[in-house]
Amino acid sequence: QVQLVESGGGLVQAGGSLRLSCAASGIFFSINAMAWYRQAPGKQRDLVARITSGGRTNYADSVKGRFTISRDNAKNTLYLQMNSLKPEDTAVYYCNFVVPISDYWGQGTQVTVSS
Numbered sequence: 001q002v003q004l005v006e007s008g009g010g011l012v013q014a015g016g017s018l019r020l021s022c023a024a025s026g027i028f029f030s031i032n033a034m035a036w037y038r039q040a041p042g043k044q045r046d047l048v049a050r051i052t053s054g055g056r057t058n059y060a061d062s063v064k065g066r067f068t069i070s071r072d073n074a075k076n077t078l079y080l081q082m083n084s085l086k087p088e089d090t091a092v093y094y095c096n097f098v099v100p101i102s103d104y105w106g107q108g109t110q111v112t113v114s115s
Contacts, residue, residue, distance in 0.1 A: 002026035002104050004095050009109030016085050020109055022078040022095030030073035033098040036080045038091035039108075049080060050098045063089075085113045 008020040020036070035050035049059045049069035057069050068081040078095050092108035 004104055004106045006093060006095055006106055006109040009093060009111045011112045011114065012085055014086055014113055014115050016113070017081070017083045018085065018111060020080040020082065020093055020111075022080075022106075024076045024078065024095075029071075029076040034071060034078045035096060035098045035100070036069060036078070037094045037096060037100070038089075038111075039094070040088075040091040043091075045094070048093070051078070082111070085111075087113045087115045089113050 003025045005023045006020060008018060010018060012018055031053050033050060033052045036048040037045050038048050039045040047060060048063055049057065049067055051057050051069045051071055055071070059067060066082065066084045070079045070081070071077070080093065082089065090111060090113050092110050094105055094108040096104055
């Protein structure tokens with residue numbers, strides 16, 4: 001059974017930092033390209049950052065230079081380090097494959113950035 005469990009969200013002031021984690025089970029994590037997505041209220045779910053099995057990364061323009069995606073294949077865990085947070089980063093953050101599979105969406109983790 002595949003599970004992607006996000007954690008690490010919270011309430012933070014603008015300019016602050018958070019580190020999100022995504023614990024994966026039931027998949028061959030190390031060979032899969034993974035990604036972080038986010039969905040703000042009333043908006044569609046958007047890709048934030050992605051990472052290949054080999055560690056190459058790619059970011060949405062809105063987070064470039066502020067967010068860092070990484071992975072620990074030994075722990076089957078995906079990370080998102082978020083610095084210099086802005087109120088517009090407020091959203092529920094999810095992890096999934098780079099080509100997301102609808103059945104694998106988890107509960108996500110809420111990130112709220114106050115101004």
